[in-house]
Each structure stands twice: as C-alpha cells, then as structure tokens.
Amino acid sequence: MQDIVNKLAFYFEYPFVKYAVIVGVLIALCSSLLGVTLVLKRYSFIGDGLSHVAFGAMAIGSVLHVTSNTLVTMPVTIIAAVLLLRNSNSAKIKGDAAIAMISVAALAIGYMLMNIFSTSANVSGDVCSTLFGSTSILTLKQSEVTICIVFSIIVIALFILFYNRIFAITFDENFAKATGMKTGFYNTLVAIIIAVIIVLGMNLVGSLLISALIIFPSLSAMRWMRSFKGVVILSACLSVICAFLGIIISILYSTPVGATIVSVDMIVYIFSYLVKRGE
Amino acid sequence: MAYITCKDLCVGYEGDAVAENINFELEAGDYLCVVGENGAGKSTLMKTLLHLTKPISGDILYSDNITPYEVGYLPQQTPVQMDFPASVEEIVLSGTLSRKKFKPFYSKEDKAVAKDNMKKMDIWDLRKSSFRFLSGGQKQRVLLARALSASEKLLVLDEPVSGLDPKVTTEFYQLIKQLNDDGLSIIMVSHDMHEGLENAKHILHIGREHIFWGTKDDYFKSEAAEAFLGISGE
Numbered sequence: 454m455q456d457i458v459n460k461l462a463f464y465f466e467y468p469f470v471k472y473a474v475i476v477g478v479l480i481a482l483c484s485s486l487l488g489v490t491l492v493l494k495r496y497s498f499i500g501d502g503l504s505h506v507a508f509g510a511m512a513i514g515s516v517l518h519v520t521s522n523t524l525v526t527m528p529v530t531i532i533a534a535v536l537l538l539r540n541s542n543s544a545k546i547k548g549d550a551a552i553a554m555i556s557v558a559a560l561a562i563g564y565m566l567m568n569i570f571s572t573s574a575n576v577s578g579d580v581c582s583t584l585f586g587s588t589s590i591l592t593l594k595q596s597e598v599t600i601c602i603v604f605s606i607i608v609i610a611l612f613i614l615f616y617n618r619i620f621a622i623t624f625d626e627n628f629a630k631a632t633g634m635k636t637g638f639y640n641t642l643v644a645i646i647i648a649v650i651i652v653l654g655m656n657l658v659g660s661l662l663i664s665a666l667i668i669f670p671s672l673s674a675m676r677w678m679r680s681f682k683g684v685v686i687l688s689a690c691l692s693v694i695c696a697f698l699g700i701i702i703s704i705l706y707s708t709p710v711g712a713t714i715v716s717v718d719m720i721v722y723i724f725s726y727l728v729k730r731g732e
Numbered sequence: 733m734a735y736i737t738c739k740d741l742c743v744g745y746e747g748d749a750v751a752e753n754i755n756f757e758l759e760a761g762d763y764l765c766v767v768g769e770n771g772a773g774k775s776t777l778m779k780t781l782l783h784l785t786k787p788i789s790g791d792i793l794y795s796d797n798i799t800p801y802e803v804g805y806l807p808q809q810t811p812v813q814m815d816f817p818a819s820v821e822e823i824v825l826s827g828t829l830s831r832k833k834f835k836p837f838y839s840k841e842d843k844a845v846a847k848d849n850m851k852k853m854d855i856w857d858l859r860k861s862s863f864r865f866l867s868g869g870q871k872q873r874v875l876l877a878r879a880l881s882a883s884e885k886l887l888v889l890d891e892p893v894s895g896l897d898p899k900v901t902t903e904f905y906q907l908i909k910q911l912n913d914d915g916l917s918i919i920m921v922s923h924d925m926h927e928g929l930e931n932a933k934h935i936l937h938i939g940r941e942h943i944f945w946g947t948k949d950d951y952f953k954s955e956a957a958e959a960f961l962g963i964s965g966e
Contacts, residue, residue, distance in 0.1 A: 489817065493816060613836070614836045615836070617837065617838065618829065621826045621829055624816055624823065625807065625826075627782070627807055628878070628882075629829070630782075630783065631784060631801070631805045632803065632804075632883075633800075633801030634830065675815075678817060679817065679860070679862035680817065680821075681817055682822065683819075684817045
C-alpha cells in the first residue's frame with residue numbers, strides 16, 4: 454500500500470499527470486450529463502456516428518498540421534450533429550442507415566488520410582491512439598487543457614441553464630411542442646452539446662470508446678434512482694469516480710487510460726445490474 | 733366568441749389528406765368528443781390542433797381569450813415513458829414551463845401551481861415516487877396534473893382510457909367531468925361510445941362518408957351516428 458502511495462505521489466509531481474486528472478474528471482462529468490437524454494431519446498446511434506465523424510475530422514486536422522486538432526474536429530462534428538439530427542427526424546430518409554453510412558465513410562477517409570499524409574513513423578500507433586485514447590491524455594499540451602476546461606464549463610453551464618427544458622423534451626417531446634416550446638431549437642442544442650462532449654472525450658478515451666463514457670454511468674444510475682435529478686447527479690458522481698479510479702489504475706499499472714476507465718464504468722454497471730435486477 | 737373555430741379544415745400527413753371539411757367551434761366550457769372509425773383522422777386532427785402537424789388547408793382561429801399554445805395535452809402513452817426515470821413531481825412541474833417566456837428554474841408560483849394540481853388529482857402523496865412504477869390509472873392522473881399545470885382553459889385528450897381497467901375508466905371520466913364542471917374546456921378523442929360520450933356536450937364525427945358536428949342529442953338522431961353505430965353493432 455505504501456508503495457502505491459509513494460508511486461502516486463511521485464507521479465503527481467509532474468504537471469502533465471495533474472492535467473490528465475483535471476481534464477479526465479471534467480470530461481467524465483460532462484459526458485455523463487446527457488447520457489439519460491441520449492439513451493431515452495434513442496440518440497445513442499447518433500453519438501456513435503458522431504465519434505467516427507470526429508475521428509475523420511481529427512485525421513484531416515493532423516494532415517493540415519493545425520496547432521490544435523480540436524479547432525478542426527469541433528466545428529466539423531457540430532455540423533455533422535445538426536445534420537444527422539435533422540435526418541433522423543425526417544420520415545423520408547432512414548435515419549439509422551444515414552448515420553451508419555456517414556460514420557463508416559468518416560472512419561475510412563480518416564484512416565486513409567492518416568496513412569497517405571502522415572509524417573510520423575508510427576502510423577498505426579497514431580491511429581490506435583485516436584481510436585482508443587491510449588496515452589494521449591498524458592501528452593496534452595497546455596493549450597489543449599485550456600480548451601478542454603473552457604468547453605467543459607460551457608457544457609455544464611448550458612446543461613444547468615436548460616436543465617428543465619432538456620427534461621421536458623426528453624420525457625415528452627410532443628407535449629413540449631404542443632405547449633409552445635421550441636423543440637427544434639432544444640434538440641439542436643442537445644445535438645451540439647453531444648458533439649462538443651464527444652470531441653472533448655476523444656482526448657480521454659478515444660473516439661471508439663466515447664459512447665461508453667456517455668452511456669454507462671447513466672445506465673448504472675437509472676438502476677438506483679427514482680427521479681431524473683437523482684439519475685443525473687448519481688451518474689455524474691459515478692462517472693467522475695470511475696474516471697479518477699481509471700486514470701490512477703492506468704498510471705499505476707501502465708494500462709491504456711481509455712480502456713481502463715471504460716472497464717471501471719462497465720464493472721459499476723454490472724454491479725448495479727446484479728444488485729437491482731428485480732426492478 | 734368561441735375559443736377555437738375550425739373552418740374547412742383538411743388534415744393529413746405530408747400532403748396526403750386524411751380527413752376533410754372539418755368545421756366546428758369550441759366554446760369556453762365546452763366538452764367536445766371526437767368520434768369516428770379507425771383511420772378516420774381523429775388523432776391527426778388532434779395533432780393538428782396541437783401544432784404537431786401542419787393543416788393541409790383551412791383555418792384554425794383562436795379567440796382573444798386563448799393563445800394557440802394555451803393547452804394541456806394528455807397523450808396516448810409513448811414507449812419512452814415506460815422506463816423513464818422521473819419522479820411524479822418533476823413531471824407535473826414540467827407542465828408549468830409553458831407559462832413563462834424564459835426562466836431557467838421553477839419559481840415559487842410554478843411550484844404552487846404544480847402542488848395544487850397534484851392535490852386535485854390526488855397524487856400529492858406519490859410526488860416522490862418514480863413514474864415508471866405507477867399503475868396505469870396513476871400514470872394518467874400524473875399526466876393529467878401536468879396538463880392542468882400547462883393550461884387552465886383547454887384540455888386535449890387522445891384516447892385517454894385505452895389500457896385502463898373498467899373501474900379506473902369510470903373514475904377517470906368522472907374526473908374529466910369534474911374538471912369540465914369547474915370551467916375547463918375539453919376536447920377528447922374517444923373509442924368508447926357509451927361511457928365516453930355520456931358527459932359530452934358536443935360531438936364531432938369525422939369519417940369518409942359522414943361528417944357531423946352538433947350537440948349530443950342531435951348526433952344520436954343523425955345519419956352519421958346511425959351508420960357508425962350500425963356498423964359497430966351497438
């Protein structure tokens with residue numbers, strides 16, 4: 454035990470480890486907030502599709518050598534989110550087919566670009582870290598940490614400000630619309646927030662695992678709590694704790710950060726499922 | 733003047749008309765039942781009145797006493813709500829959102845309105861309970877309290893008793909009658925030709941062959957009723 458404490462103390466001397474923990478916890482907090490909405494409005498697919506789009510955008514960003522990949526990925530993913538949402542609401546085009554199409558296309562293009570234009574000697578390593586996060590969180594630049602903190606604060610502020618409306622459109626969109634709420638606006642807002650969360654989350658767990666970060670804490674919390682507020686608060690707490698534990702474990706045992714966090718999330722979900730099976 | 737006047741209204745989806753030539757007025761304090769065969773366009777008409785679907789042609793006019801969105805709505809239950817984690821209180825409170833322009837949080841007034849309606853619907857003791865664990869009748873009361881929190885003037889109900897057992901159904905109709913007696917206007921789509929129509933003041937019958945709008949007594953003498961009730965063997 455003493456060994457572990459010493460080892461942690463040693464690592465926390467380094468600023469990049471502190472950054473990693475701060476960023477990790479913030480991202481985990483943001484990503485858990487909209488989980489319930491995503492699950493219950495059947496937007497999980499959109500989240501998954503968007504993360505692939507974000508991967509493609511990131512590849513373009515690294516080819517263009519921009520100072521921060523986020524500057525490219527963020528707008529592209531937000532536009533994709535708005536378009537996908539519009540599609541899924543239209544009866545004429547099959548929403549899920551469109552999402553599947555866009556997401557695999559983005560994956561393929563992203564991988565191809567990285568292969569053709571990459572200046573790095575280790576292309577598969579780059580791809581792997583974009584997909585699974587791997588060590589990228591420990592190599593964050595100061596500027597990326599700042600971007601991450603700013604966007605996290607925006608996401609949290611928007612969520613608190615629109616909390617009651619987000620509840621209303623998630624629970625019963627028709628009622629909200631019939632009583633005069635601008636549901637189109639709020640759906641777009643939710644899509645944009647999801648896009649921002651996905652881009653932020655890619656730094657932590659990579660684009661393939663980000664959906665897990667969004668959905669697992671909410672699904673676990675839904676097993677325990679009776680009210681929407683309770684679910685949101687508990688899923689935020691669970692997500693933060695899991696992310697923190699995951700980062701610590703990955704530092705101590707040199708496991709990949711993203712995969713470790715998602716594994717911890719999954720263990721919590723399985724535990725919740727087994728304990729609260731009857732309900 | 734009537735709250736709502738519909739003139740030559742034609743409703744449908746994406747340009748395809750489902751029901752045409754709908755003309756009716758809804759007075760303050762009225763109790764209007766909408767009847768007709770399956771697929772005649774009853775639910776489409778409700779969706780149009782609630783601004784969920786655009787009318788294909790014709791007009792819906794509102795008097796000065798009511799705004800187009802001043803309506804409480806009791807929907808047919810959607811699958812999303814089956815496993816939705818929300819307390820009774822949260823759901824009823826969400827009805828008050830339509831009352832104000834934009835404020836991020838609920839005011840004392842909103843909470844008082846929600847509390848009144850929960851007491852009226854006899855679900856105050858359930859306010860901390862989870863919606864998904866309630867019985868069908870209790871769920872309807874919660875959604876009714878939410879609808880009342882959204883409007884004191886007009887309540888729109890779409891097949892409100894489907895899935896309820898007979899005893900709960902009777903209680904539910906009594907509740908609606910009570911609300912109507914207190915001054916609330918009601919528009920209700922109904923399958924149920926007996927109990928459902930008992931308290932109605934006006935009937936709107938829509939269908940391909942017959943269209944009728946008038947008082948309940950006149951309806952039972954009309955061709956529309958004869959044809960409709962003849963078919964359903966009642």
